Amino acid sequence: MTSKFQIVLSACIVSSVLFCISMDTVAAGKKNKKTGQVVVVDPRGEGLALSCAGCHGTDGKSAGIIPDIYGKSPEYIESALKDFRSGVRTSSVMGRHSKGYSDEEIHLIAQYFGALRKMNK
Amino acid sequence: MNLGRREFNKLLISGIAGSTMGIFGGVRSGFAAQNRVVVVGGGFGGASAAKYLKKLDPSLSVTLVEPRTAYITCPFSNLVLAGLKTMGEITRTYATLASRYGIEIVIDTAVAIDAARSTVALKSGKVLHYDRLIVSPGIDFRWDAIPGYSQSVAETAMPHAYHAGPQTELLYAQLRAMKNGETVLICPPAMPFRCPPGPYERASLIACYLKEQKPKSKIVILDPKDKFSKQALFRKGWDRLYPGMIEWRGAAAGGKVQSVDASGMTVTTELEVVKGAVINIIPPQTAGKIAVDSGLTNSSGWCPINPVSFESTLHAGIHVIGDACIAGAMPKSGFAASSQGKVAAAAIIRLLRGKVPVPPSLVNTCYSLLAPDYGVSVAGVYRLSAEGIVEIPGSGGLTPIDATDDQLNQEAMFAHGWYNNIVNDTWG
Numbered sequence: 246m247t248s249k250f251q252i253v254l255s256a257c258i259v260s261s262v263l264f265c266i267s268m269d270t271v272a273a274g275k276k277n278k279k280t281g282q283v284v285v286v287d288p289r290g291e292g293l294a295l296s297c298a299g300c301h302g303t304d305g306k307s308a309g310i311i312p313d314i315y316g317k318s319p320e321y322i323e324s325a326l327k328d329f330r331s332g333v334r335t336s337s338v339m340g341r342h343s344k345g346y347s348d349e350e351i352h353l354i355a356q357y358f359g360a361l362r363k364m365n366k
Numbered sequence: 367m368n369l370g371r372r373e374f375n376k377l378l379i380s381g382i383a384g385s386t387m388g389i390f391g392g393v394r395s396g397f398a399a400q401n402r403v404v405v406v407g408g409g410f411g412g413a414s415a416a417k418y419l420k421k422l423d424p425s426l427s428v429t430l431v432e433p434r435t436a437y438i439t440c441p442f443s444n445l446v447l448a449g450l451k452t453m454g455e456i457t458r459t460y461a462t463l464a465s466r467y468g469i470e471i472v473i474d475t476a477v478a479i480d481a482a483r484s485t486v487a488l489k490s491g492k493v494l495h496y497d498r499l500i501v502s503p504g505i506d507f508r509w510d511a512i513p514g515y516s517q518s519v520a521e522t523a524m525p526h527a528y529h530a531g532p533q534t535e536l537l538y539a540q541l542r543a544m545k546n547g548e549t550v551l552i553c554p555p556a557m558p559f560r561c562p563p564g565p566y567e568r569a570s571l572i573a574c575y576l577k578e579q580k581p582k583s584k585i586v587i588l589d590p591k592d593k594f595s596k597q598a599l600f601r602k603g604w605d606r607l608y609p610g611m612i613e614w615r616g617a618a619a620g621g622k623v624q625s626v627d628a629s630g631m632t633v634t635t636e637l638e639v640v641k642g643a644v645i646n647i648i649p650p651q652t653a654g655k656i657a658v659d660s661g662l663t664n665s666s667g668w669c670p671i672n673p674v675s676f677e678s679t680l681h682a683g684i685h686v687i688g689d690a691c692i693a694g695a696m697p698k699s700g701f702a703a704s705s706q707g708k709v710a711a712a713a714i715i716r717l718l719r720g721k722v723p724v725p726p727s728l729v730n731t732c733y734s735l736l737a738p739d740y741g742v743s744v745a746g747v748y749r750l751s752a753e754g755i756v757e758i759p760g761s762g763g764l765t766p767i768d769a770t771d772d773q774l775n776q777e778a779m780f781a782h783g784w785y786n787n788i789v790n791d792t793w794g
Contacts, residue, residue, distance in 0.1 A: 288712070288724050295418065295708040296729040296747075299701055302787045303421075303794070309783035337765070337777060338731060338745045345729075345747025345761030 277364050284363045290353035293346070297354070300338075304361055319359030326351045401426045403714060404486055404496040406476045406656060408432030408460060410439075410700035411688030412502035414707030414792045420467040423715045428468075429494060431486065433475040435459065437793065440561060441700050442785050443530040447538055448571035450738060456530065458793040479660040481681040498714045501662060501669075501678075502688045502703065503654025504529075505560050508667075511650045513625040523628040524645045527568075528560060540644045541572060547582040548643035551633055553623050554589055555650040558668070560689050560698045562595035563744070565648055567734040570600065573608040574737050586642070587614045588635055590622040595697075596734060596742055598767050603736040623647070653690035660684075668692045673755045675713035675723045676706055685710045693728075694755030696748055702730045704792050725750050733781035741765075741778030 275284055294305075297314055301307050305314030314322065328334035330343035330351075346354070405416045408430055416430045436459045445451040460471045475489040479499065486494045507526065509517050520526050525536040541550070550572055554565035569585050576583045593616070594600075604612045615621035620637030626647060627633075633640050633647075652658060652667035662669045662678050669686040671678055673694060676685045687710050688703030696702045705728045713723035728748040735741050746762040748755050765777055 288716070291422075292709070292712055292724050293727045295712070296705060296727055298708075298791045299704055299729065299788050300731055300784050303791045307783065307787055308790055309786045310779050311783035311787060337773065337780060338743055341745040341761065341763050342729070342731075342747060343761075345749075345758040350727075 275360075275364055277366065279366075282363075284360045286357065286360050287353055290357035290360075293350055294354045294357035305358055314358055316362055317358065318362075319355040322358055323351055323355035326354065401718060402496050403428050403498045403500065403718075404494050405430045405500040405502065406479075406486060407502035407504060407654065407688070408434070408437055408471075409502060409504050409688065409703065410788070410792050411504075411703030411707045412500065413437070413460070413463060414704040415500050415502065415687060415711045416469045416707075417463055417467055417792065418708045418711035419714065420469055422712060424468065426715070426718075427470070429470040429472055430460065430463065431472045431474055431476050431488065431494070432460065433473065433489075435473055438530040438534070439700065439789060440528065440530045440564070441788075443527065443534045444564070444568045444571045445735065446530075446534055447527070447541060447568065448575045450571070450574075453534065458789060460793065462794050476656050477659075479656065479662075479681075479684065481660070481684060484683060497683075498718065499684045500707075500710055500714070501657055501660070501684055501686045501690065502707065503656045503690050505651040505689045505698075506653065506655050506658070508650040508652060511555075512623055512647065514628065515626050515647055515649060519626070519628045520647070520649075523631070524626060524647045526648050527646060528564070528648050528651075537644070537646060541575060544580065544583070544643040546580040548580075549583065549641065550576070550585045550644045550646070551640060551642035552585060552587045552646045552648070553633060554587070554591070554594070554648050556590045558698060559648070559651050561700075561732075562697050563600075563732060563734045565589075565646075566594055566596065566600045567736070568646070569612050570603065570607070570734070570736040573604070573611050577608055577611065583611075585612045586640060587612065588621045588623055588633060588640065589614060589616050592617045596744060596764060599742040599765060600734075600736065602767065603740060603742070607737050607740060651689075653686075657686060657690045662686055662690075664692075666692070673750055674726060675717065676710040677713075685714065694748070694753070695757045696728060696730060696746070696755055697732075699730055699732050700792075701732055701788055702728070704788060705729050726755075728755060731784065733777065733784050735778055735781055737778075739775045739778050741774060741776075741781045742769075743777055743780070 275286055300311055301314045307313045326343045329336050329339040403419055405412045416428050419426055419428045436457050439456045442451055442456045463469045464471050476486050477489050478487040484496050525533045527533040527537040552565055552569050620635050622636055623633055625634045653663050653669050657663055657669050664670050669691045671686050671691045676687050678684045678686050687706040689698040709726040716723045730746040733741050733743045742765040744764050747758045749758055
């Protein structure tokens, strides 16, 4: 038990030593193209939110009948996902999808779309 | 619980181990050049991966290798068979990926991968160097799996139509040429195969055409399986829309195909010889040829991967996504391939920067049409566990079996919205 833990721990240390030379720019902060303001993007939120684009379009900009996510406030997105999940709001597939996400993950997804909105404002 | 967490940590660590190999591999070619990603295959997986690599990190050099100048999607190709879409409407080019995202598009065929030297050899003789490689080759067919069947039989007499393109056109032409009262045979393979609901959507939409044009005709599905994707929804829909027209003979009814005879246009099962005017053999499949030739497949014919980063467990620095990879509970679908492409892109960017990939979040959403105004869907949300990629309990699932006509009509409308957006998210 201890040995396995040590393997995990030592691998983490080795990896952090190896990686300390690296830059820390990816998905940590992105610049607003007009204002230059840096908007912080959580990589976990980004990873979760990229899933939405398959049906809702890249960056949540939908080309057809499926609703846009882009431009909506993080508060709206968070409450909509929670309402789909609880069944308060009826849906076709969103109830089935939203049951796959925790409160924290829903919050991260909403924050990601909020950051996206700030980036292009 | 503790064990699960430890196993989970091991998976994450194995993702890091691969990355260190990648770093050492990259040192040979110089630290500054550690940003070249080559993507082999421009389908849903490869095109999505290439697009999201550049979208998430425009400083990367991304090259997409694909033999065809335009991609014809398998999703909605069954609508072409029914006459509801044209081939042009399901064809996409790489123009936007090149112009908007700055991806270098190389129209060529990857013929060999040298994992030790980190190179991809192309048919033209050109050699591409990479720091990370994504292989998204889709499927190839086991031509020798059914006695009497071959690639030549598929191209002349019994199309599979499981690569959209000339095969779709051949099946389309055969359906138009057959006489009213003649029979269509559809013969799907055993699991795993590309697009599990595909053969059954195809039966539905061929019936949609036959009901109008050749109403005395029948469709017989000869299946080696005991059950199939969205089965209850399809069977209920067939009873309502096409009563008596579609007959499914599963394993228990002797549906397994033993051999075919292209000259006599017959299929022999365990119990009988069945004649068809149109015979759609969908043969057993493997990962695409380049994956097999490069030693990326195991004895199953598919590619084992680390589920954190989709990096091959057989060759470091090479990530395999889409139908070709073994992705746990995820089905082999274009949508799943696209989801995996994004996960692999984000993981590669973090690995190239010396960071640990974030745990993957994966999804699948697939719509099937039974008629222009009758759709059904399946959704799945997937995460990493000690057992690999698993569906999150309580999430996902199918259109309810008791869905109203309005709901089924809405699903059909969503199917079109879904298609437009997934195709735009991949090539647009």
